[in-house]
Amino acid sequence: MAMNRIQFQPGLSLPKFIDLYGTEQKCETALEQARWPGGFRCPRCQGKEYGLIHGRRHKRYQCRNCRHQATLTAGTILEATKLPLTTWFLAFYLVGQAKTGISSLALRRHLGVNYRTAWLVHNKIMQAMKERDGAYVLRGRVQVDDAYLGGERCGGKAGRGSENKLPIVAAVSLDESGHPRH
Numbered sequence: 001m002a003m004n005r006i007q008f009q010p011g012l013s014l015p016k017f018i019d020l021y022g023t024e025q026k027c028e029t030a031l032e033q034a035r036w037p038g039g040f041r042c043p044r045c046q047g048k049e050y051g052l053i054h055g056r057r058h059k060r061y062q063c064r065n066c067r068h069q070a071t072l073t074a075g076t077i078l079e080a081t082k083l084p085l086t087t088w089f090l091a092f093y094l095v096g097q098a099k100t101g102i103s104s105l106a107l108r109r110h111l112g113v114n115y116r117t118a119w120l121v122h123n124k125i126m127q128a129m130k131e132r133d134g135a136y137v138l139r140g141r142v143q144v145d146d147a148y149l150g151g152e153r154c155g156g157k158a159g160r161g162s163e164n165k166l167p168i169v170a171a172v173s174l175d176e177s178g179h180p181r182h
């Protein structure tokens, strides 16, 4: 499902992050703005009029036209989650800020959840990021290079033609000043 992404400004500090997304209410508002930037739109009939139903966990939006009930998280990786939104947002932040990646173990420690939960959250975020990256078409100045991975097996031919090595191609698009974009 198409959805505008929650995007944190680059280099967002932890105190600023907590200031912006430190409560359920603030996270809910951010999700609402990401989901319906121009105000509520019924996913079924595109109606704009709605009533709010306050559930135990998250509020639901009921379309006045077709009675369809929508939640902020339906159709996203947060769908049916039992975790507070603040935990998810902190996970987005930590995964997004970790330049060399973050382990599920580290995430478990930072989020204060059990390992299985941290692993699930981590994997859902990584999958979403992979799908987003997969949708990119590199534009502008693009540099391409080829390389070979592996070589752990013994024997066989050496060098580029070796059956032990996996050829890979990497490409990066650059901005005007030569910095990598995607």
Ligand SMILES: [Zn+2]
Pocket: 042, 043, 044, 045, 046, 047, 063, 064, 065, 066, 067, 068
């Ligand atoms: Zn509707």
